[in-house]
Amino acid sequence: MVHAADILAGNVKTGARVVIYDWHADWIGAGIAERLVSEGAHVRLAVNGMCAAASIQSYVRFEIIGRLHKLGVEVHPWLRLYGADDRTAYFIHTAAREPVVFEDVDTLVLAAPNHPVDELSEAVKTQGIELHLIGDCLTPRTAEEAVYDGLKAGMAV
Amino acid sequence: MRFPHLFSPFTIKKTEIRNRIFSTGHDTYLTVGDLPSDALIAYQRARARGGAGLIVIQVVGVHESSRYTEALLMGTSDDCIPHFRRLTDAIHSHGAKCFVQLFHPGRELLGRPDGVVQPAFAPSHSPSERFHVIPRAMSTDLIGEIVEGYGATARRMAEAGADGVEIVASHGYLPAQFMNPTVNRRSDQYGGSPPEVARICHPLRVKPHRWFTPPTSSRAMSKPAPAW
Numbered sequence: 001m002v003h004a005a006d007i008l009a010g011n012v013k014t015g016a017r018v019v020i021y022d023w024h025a026d027w028i029g030a031g032i033a034e035r036l037v038s039e040g041a042h043v044r045l046a047v048n049g050m051c052a053a054a055s056i057q058s059y060v061r062f063e064i065i066g067r068l069h070k071l072g073v074e075v076h077p078w079l080r081l082y083g084a085d086d087r088t089a090y091f092i093h094t095a096a097r098e099p100v101v102f103e104d105v106d107t108l109v110l111a112a113p114n115h116p117v118d119e120l121s122e123a124v125k126t127q128g129i130e131l132h133l134i135g136d137c138l139t140p141r142t143a144e145e146a147v148y149d150g151l152k153a154g155m156a157v
Numbered sequence: 158m159r160f161p162h163l164f165s166p167f168t169i170k171k172t173e174i175r176n177r178i179f180s181t182g183h184d185t186y187l188t189v190g191d192l193p194s195d196a197l198i199a200y201q202r203a204r205a206r207g208g209a210g211l212i213v214i215q216v217v218g219v220h221e222s223s224r225y226t227e228a229l230l231m232g233t234s235d236d237c238i239p240h241f242r243r244l245t246d247a248i249h250s251h252g253a254k255c256f257v258q259l260f261h262p263g264r265e266l267l268g269r270p271d272g273v274v275q276p277a278f279a280p281s282h283s284p285s286e287r288f289h290v291i292p293r294a295m296s297t298d299l300i301g302e303i304v305e306g307y308g309a310t311a312r313r314m315a316e317a318g319a320d321g322v323e324i325v326a327s328h329g330y331l332p333a334q335f336m337n338p339t340v341n342r343r344s345d346q347y348g349g350s351p352p353e354v355a356r357i358c359h360p361l362r363v364k365p366h367r368w369f370t371p372p373t374s375s376r377a378m379s380k381p382a383p384a385w
Contacts (some may be wrong), residue, residue, distance in 0.1 A: 024289065048286060055289055080286065094286065113284040113291040139293040141274045148273045 001084060004032045004111040015106020017042045019089045021081045022111045025049035026142075029111040030064045036109075037071045044102055046079040046091055076100070084108050090127050114140045132156060167210065172320050174210040174254050180260040182213040182323065184226070191218075191231035192240040198247045204234035205251035213323055216260035217304035217314070222278050223331075225262035227270055232259075241317035246366050247304070249318065254255035256321040257314040259307050263331035264292035264340075280334050280348070287329065299346060303331070307361050324361050332358055 004020075006012045007011040018041045022029025030052050045052055045068065052068055052075050068075060079091040079100055089108050089109045090102040118137045125131050132153035135146025164176045187197035194267075204212055217232040218224060224231075231237065241257075248255045264279035267288060278299060279285075279292035311322050326332035328348075334340045335347065336354050348354065 023284070049289070115282055116293060139276045140291045141276075145273045148271065 001110065002020060004028050004109055005111065007032055008033070013141045014041060016040070016111065017101050017104050017106045019044045019046055019105050019107075020111060021048070021079075021089075021107040022052065023048045023081075023113060024111055025052065025054040027053070027064075029109075030068060032109055032111060033068060033073045034071060037073055044074040044076060044103070046081070046089070046100075047075060047077045048080055048094070049077060051075070052076050081110075081112070105120050116140060130157060165304060168371040169211075169321070173253055176208070176210040178209045179211045180204050180209045180213060182215050182256075182325070184215045184228075184327050186226070186228040188228045188230055191229065192237055193230060201244060201255075202247040202251065204250045209253050212253050212255045214244065214255055214257045214319070216258045216325055217310060218302045219259055219261055219310040222262040222303070223306075224268065224270065224275070225260075225266050226268040229260075232257075232313050233306065235313060238313050238317045241314060241319070245318035254320040255318075257319045257321050258323045258325045259310055259314075260325045261306070261311055261331040263329075263334040264290050265328070265330055266290050279331075280343055283334075283340045283342065285329075288327055294343070297345065297347070304361060317327035324358075326358070 002012045002014065007014065014036060018036050020029050020033055020036075020043060022033075022045055029045055029047065033045045037043050041114050047054070047107065049055065051061075051065065053064040054077075056064075065075075076091075078094050078096075080094050082090040082092050082099070084105070087103065087105055089102045089105050091102070092098070093100050114136065116133075116137055116139055118133060121131060121133060121137070132149075134149035134153050135141070135143075138149060162177055166175050173375045185197060185200060187194050187200060189195075201212055201214065203374075215230065217230045219232060221233060223229070229271075232241075245255050263282070264277045264285045265288060268275065271286060274290075277285075277290045277292040278295045280295060282292065282294050284291045307324065314322055317341065324332065329337075329340075329372045336358065338351070338354075341348055341354060342348075
């Protein structure tokens with residue numbers, strides 16, 4: 001089991017048969033799927049949503065879904081990751097509430113929520129220093145929110 | 158008569174309602190600047206004139222972090238009281254009673270104010286599958302502010318003439334999130350077993366209740382539903 005960020009950073013190598021758990025249903029899971037297919041892998045994209053890229057703007061979504069289809073990525077919507085063992089990934093169909101099992105899995109890739117990294121905030125607060133949390137430090141979202149939060153914090157100080 | 162009780166009076170606590178026809182709470186997006194619009198007043202006046210016994214006015218935010226859409230009624234300032242008074246007067250003028258829904262969505266945010274995803278707050282860092290929101294765990298200070306917000310908003314609604322309040326604990330909103338052990342994974346005084354977690358809901362009931370004392374008013378809590 002690896003994280004999508006580790007693939008982008010080049011820290012890990014995936015196997016020939018990959019399942020991506022795409023909780024966000026945005027650019028991350030679909031983008032990793034395109035990359036791994038282009039490298040020769042068989043990719044199943046398990047989306048926690050109605051379709052791939054469900055969370056992003058519709059014109060962009062249509063482009064992404066078209067590319068995934070042409071590349072032969074298997075897209076499986078409405079899934080929630082339940083667990084995994086050596087060669088099998090287990091999901092729940094979120095509408096039917098029934099199990100969905102993917103076998104012959106070499107690598108499970110997670111494109112799922114991160115925790116905020118904000119250990120410094122308590123120390124800053126106890127020092128009595130003015131504190132503004134922005135971006136993923138406040139709660140994980142996208143770079144767009146981080147830039148906007150930063151703009152507001154900059155205007156506030 | 159097929160419905161012999163339909164037009165007979167009904168009492169909730171000490172609030173007598175003229176019949177059994179209730180208009181339950183539902184968001185209308187008929188707000189202007191966080192307050193009831195003329196369109197919302199006309200909408201609810203029409204229901205009262207049409208014969209409804211009780212009208213439950215849509216969700217009213219109890220804290221700044223409760224803005225789940227860009228069109229939420231807010232009860233966080235005394236400035237709102239005369240505006241809600243216009244709404245309750247319109248309903249009362251046609252013989253209906255009115256309750257107001259007190260609301261905090263926790264992690265269930267639908268809106269994108271300023272075109273970006275706003276930070277959400279919940280009992281724990283438990284992502285929401287329904288709207289794909291990743292919330293921040295509430296600090297105890299924030300929980301205290303929100304509990305106080307329920308009481309303060311109830312007081313404002315009482316002063317605006319509401320006959321009662323309903324604490325919205327349905328649809329996986331904040332009270333339901335505290336009562337759901339898969340969402341609430343806190344280890345402090347606001348987490349634990351279901352009876353322990355009920356502690357968070359106790360002040361939510363008690364603080365509004367002081368503003369709606371017998372013999373004329375009521376408060377209720379909607380039933381929690383399973384969260385996604």
